[in-house]
Amino acid sequence: MKKYTYTEKKDTRSGFGAGLSELGKSNPNVVALCADLTGSLKMDAFAKEHPDRFFQIGIAEANMIGIAAGLTIGGKIPFTGTFANFSTGRVYDQIRQSVAYSGKNVKICASHAGLTLGEDGATHQILEDLGLMKMLPGMVVINPCDYNQTKAATIAIADYDGPVYLRFGRPTVPNFTPADQKFEIGKAVMLNEGTDVSIFATGHLVWKAIEAGEQLAAAGISAEIINIHTVKPLDFSAVLNSAKKTRCVVTAEEHQMNGGLGDSIAQLLARELPTPVEMVAVNDSFGESGTPDQLMTKYGLDAVNIVEAVKKVMKRK
Amino acid sequence: MASTAELEKIVSQVRRDIVRMVHAVNSGHPGGSLGCTEYLVALYFETLKHNSANFSMNGIGEDLFFLSNGHISPVFYSVLAHSGYFPVKELATFRKLNTRLQGHPTTHEHLEGVRIASGSLGQGLSVAIGAALAKKLNNDKNIVYTLHGDGELQEGQIWEAAMYAAAKKVDNIISTVDMNGQQIDGSTDQVLPMGSLRAKFEAFGWDVLDLEKGNDIASVVATLNKAKEHTGKGKPVMILMKTEMGHGVDFMMGSHKWHGVAPNDEQLAQALNQNPETLGDY
Structure with missing residues (x-):
């Protein structure tokens, strides 16, 4: 068995936040939208660095998905951020019609997926999101394993033209994948x-x-x-x-x-x-x-x- | 600038197209389509700054239109075709297998002139706001237009979007509600009375204009011109447009019964008699 070690445990959502911040600097078309969970999604850095390209939508996820779809029409690459439950089940029809069927280049970024959200309980612990999203024709579904891989995936999906669901989580977990490992969509x-x-x-x-x-x-x-x-x-x-x-x-x-x-x-x-x-x-x-x-x-x-x-x-x- | 008489000619032809399209496949939504014919003709032949010969999805440097009540696709398709987005003869494929003219509009089949799928109601305003925000980021001074049904306003997402557009001063958008007072199960007052839409949109922070004669082409043009002057002043603009469902075909007028029903052969002949061929049938 190959030996895997790690120096620290980090949350995958912070990997997303770091990747988004890096994209903000490297790609002027990247914009970000959040439904009142900027801190939880670790989107603060992007919001601070690029206030003109950050859209605080309020607690209105359906509207957020629609606005993201519309932003693509002007050539933008929108990253939406909220919990996985509110990123999928709550807005399934909006994603289905305005994003997936319309073929829009929206990146639906979802934190606090699964049981590891913890104490908030089942209302917030979605365990159906991968299934919901993978059933949509043309939707890419990504679920990285640690901080480094989530950061790399965040950066990689900006270069892919099409709808993507990026799922990550709340707790700290061993950060063991190499920081320089290239993320290839669809390559195990x-x-x-x-x-x-x-x-x-x-x-x-x-x-x-x-x-x-x-x-x-x-x-x-x-x-x-x-x-x-x-x-x-x-x-x-x-x-x-x-x-x-x-x-x-x-x-x-x-x-x-x-x-x-x-x-x-x-x-x-x-x-x-x-x-x-x-x-x-x-x-x-x-x-x-x-x-x-x-x-x-x-x-x-x-x-x-x-x-x-x-x-x-x-x-x- | 087209004259009122020229626009009325287009209106008559579009009405013929609508009833012929839905008759040919015995399905589709003639009522709302007929009621919004003046609006769409005025918009595409008078108001919009657009490039139908060279359709680009991003529409940079152009005005954009989003049809949120996608079921009135017959009028949308006819107006797009006569505007030059795609051949008029393609209207004959409406709702048929392998068509680009799906029952409800979609980008999926790459039909020129369509920038978003619609049909599931309530989503178009959010999309339009996104497109309007992109225009601001791109320093593109053009305007984004939307059309909604009045029944559609029963969808919650509309009000999420209405709240956002006003709060964030999305003032490069002109929305129009087709106030025909009808929906599938009956009049809007029977199904779910919505009270004063003017009061509601004003309370949300919109600049609201009334269009009393939505089936009078000159009134529609004048109101759209006026609405344009209201943009760029910190508020999204709403036109509350009174129309008659089924307008232009006497037996369809003013009733919810023709929301989603096609005419039979005899009814088609009657409808065509009332709307003379002006630009040539497809």
């Missing part, structure tokens, strides 16, 4: 080559997959670990090549099992290469109040759950 990142099982993880679950890989290695199991930062378009060849080698798959994500990354991978494998799959995800349930760590444990999204899933799926080969 191989974290550890292995032979016994393929673990495909996204977002906060990537580090947990690394922890699981270490535990599995200690038990003599060689896990291949792949970071699927782009849920859509899915890196088909990365999934198929790995599954062909290991012949069993575990997926891991901070999302509902229905409609998530596991769904996408299982669909691909069912069509191209039928392979046993176990999914580490929330199983048809809302979240609740608690600390992020407590919630990840209660809802079965820890390294130990990945280890259990691996043992189970290997018996199904």
Whole structure:
């Protein structure tokens, strides 16, 4: 097992804020919109540095999505910022008609996704956003794993012409990806080559997959670990090549099992290469109040759950 | 500047196109289309500064128009075609398989003249505000126009947008509400009375103009000209335009029943009789 280390834990939302600030300096067409969560989204730097290109919309997310769509018509590249729940479910029809169907170059940037939002509880902990967004034709869906990768993804999506959903979170997590690693939309990142099982993880679950890989290695199991930062378009060849080698798959994500990354991978494998799959995800349930760590444990999204899933799926080969 | 008589000729042809288009596919929305014919003809043939021969999505250096009540696509398509955005004969493909003239307008099929999809109501004002903000950033002094149905104002997003436009002084926008007083289930007063729209928009901080005769082309032109003079003064501009649903076809006039129903062969003949061919049928 390849050794991964980190010097500090950082929140992915700060990676977004840093990336946005950098874009503000490098790309004059980038504009940002926020629905009264500038601090939470770490958009303060951009707002301060480029007041003319920052739009405080107020608590009106539907209007924010529409305004963003309109700004693209004048050649701007709008980044909208609010919590993942208010970035997707609340404004689904606005995104569907004014952004996705209209083919507008809007970057929907969503923080506080999933259970790790913590104490605010289920009203704010969306676990359905990846599914909602990946179902929209033409929508790119990105869920990076740490600060560095979120920053790189933020910068990369400005160069892609089309609608993007960028999902990140609130808690601090190990910042382990190289700061200079180029972000390629749709290109999975191989974290550890292995032979016994393929673990495909996204977002906060990537580090947990690394922890699981270490535990599995200690038990003599060689896990291949792949970071699927782009849920859509899915890196088909990365999934198929790995599954062909290991012949069993575990997926891991901070999302509902229905409609998530596991769904996408299982669909691909069912069509191209039928392979046993176990999914580490929330199983048809809302979240609740608690600390992020407590919630990840209660809802079965820890390294130990990945280890259990691996043992189970290997018996199904 | 086109004369009133010239504009009226276009109006008559557009009305023929509308009823022929919806009749051909036995579907579509003639009522609101007929009621807004004068507005769209006045806008595209008199008011808008636009480049129909060289359509560009970003519309930099041009006025822009956003149709928020996308179901009145027949009038929009006819006016766009006669303005030179695409061939008039393409109107014959309306709502047919593989057409660029979808039931509701879309950019998806790359139809020149359309800059946003609309149909799901209430979204166009926000989009127009975004386009107006982009114009300000680009130092582009042109104006953004929108059209909405009165029933559409029951959508909450309209009021989010109305609040924003006034609060942030988006004063390069001229919106118009088609006050025909009708919606699918009946009159707006029966379905959901909205009270005084003037009072509501004024309370939100808009500069509100009344257009009492929305089916009189000279009045529409005059009001649009007046509205233009009201831009750039710190407030978004709203025209409350009274129209008659189905105007120009006597048996369709003033009733919600022709919101989304196509005429049969006999009714088509009657409607065409009342609107002479002036520019040639597609």
